[in-house]
Amino acid sequence: MPLDATLRGIRQVGDRTLRIVERVGATVAFLGLTLAQSATSFRRFGLVIREIFYAGVQSLIIILVSGLFVGMVLGLQGHETLQNYGSEQSVGVLVALSLVRELGPVVSALLFASRAGSAITAEIGLMKATEQLSAMEMMAVSPISRVVAPRFWGGVFSMPVLAMLFSAMGIVGGFLVAVVVIGVDDGAFWSQMQAAVDFRHDIVNGIIKSVVFGIAVSAIATFEGYEAPPTAEGVSGATTRTVVSSSLAILALDLVMTAFMLKGWN
Numbered sequence: 001m002p003l004d005a006t007l008r009g010i011r012q013v014g015d016r017t018l019r020i021v022e023r024v025g026a027t028v029a030f031l032g033l034t035l036a037q038s039a040t041s042f043r044r045f046g047l048v049i050r051e052i053f054y055a056g057v058q059s060l061i062i063i064l065v066s067g068l069f070v071g072m073v074l075g076l077q078g079h080e081t082l083q084n085y086g087s088e089q090s091v092g093v094l095v096a097l098s099l100v101r102e103l104g105p106v107v108s109a110l111l112f113a114s115r116a117g118s119a120i121t122a123e124i125g126l127m128k129a130t131e132q133l134s135a136m137e138m139m140a141v142s143p144i145s146r147v148v149a150p151r152f153w154g155g156v157f158s159m160p161v162l163a164m165l166f167s168a169m170g171i172v173g174g175f176l177v178a179v180v181v182i183g184v185d186d187g188a189f190w191s192q193m194q195a196a197v198d199f200r201h202d203i204v205n206g207i208i209k210s211v212v213f214g215i216a217v218s219a220i221a222t223f224e225g226y227e228a229p230p231t232a233e234g235v236s237g238a239t240t241r242t243v244v245s246s247s248l249a250i251l252a253l254d255l256v257m258t259a260f261m262l263k264g265w266n
Contacts, residue, residue, distance in 0.1 A: 051154025071173025
């Protein structure tokens with residue numbers, strides 16, 4: 001009996017692993033199909049602009065407010081820690097590097113997946129459930145080029161801008177706490193930050209991360225919506241899978257890219 005239970009557990013783990021690999025492969029194949037049918041999105045760029053508004057502009061409030069509070073927390077925690085070593089004037093460096101390298105791209109991507117990614121999945125899933133996608137196919141209009149691709153590119157273009165705004169707002173929050181509230185010298189705050197933050201190693205790498213996160217979240221969101229079962233329960237499950245899968249993909253990709261970027265610096 002213990003041997004049978006062990007074999008059954010191993011079999012279940014294997015089945016789940018195969019399903020995950022199959023799902024990842026299907027998402028990558030769907031991404032390739034979306035890229036191949038993206039010409040319409042660029043010929044009629046108004047479709048992409050519309051999706052940038054819905055995915056990016058309507059996510060601005062949560063991004064800016066979250067960035068402000070994250071920067072304030074970094075300012076408080078950073079000053080408390082650096083004060084023990086007599087380096088409280090370097091709090092600006094800690095805030096800027098933490099945001100530009102890691103927290104800006106990662107946290108903004110997680111917020112983007114929760115807000116815009118889930119909305120994209122729900123919208124495409126509902127269009128499938130109400131047979132709008134089938135109607136497009138009957139009229140010889142590709143749903144991928146007309147519906148999926150604009151939403152994909154809208155998310156890809158929005159994500160880097162949102163990440164940069166998150167980081168900028170976080171630096172403002174760190175400044176308010178460290179300089180205005182605590183009393184750190186503002187000249188030291190800005191000058192040490194400018195001297196420590198490197199454009200290529202820090203800012204450019206942060207932008208690269210945000211672009212990759214935007215591709216991953218947009219691909220997952222559109223795939224889950226397009227493949228969702230045409231029922232209310234199916235759309236609900238697809239929306240949940242989008243948030244969970246996107247969050248795990250963001251964290252895994254962040255680990256891989258950080259390792260490669262740190263290796264490139266050495």
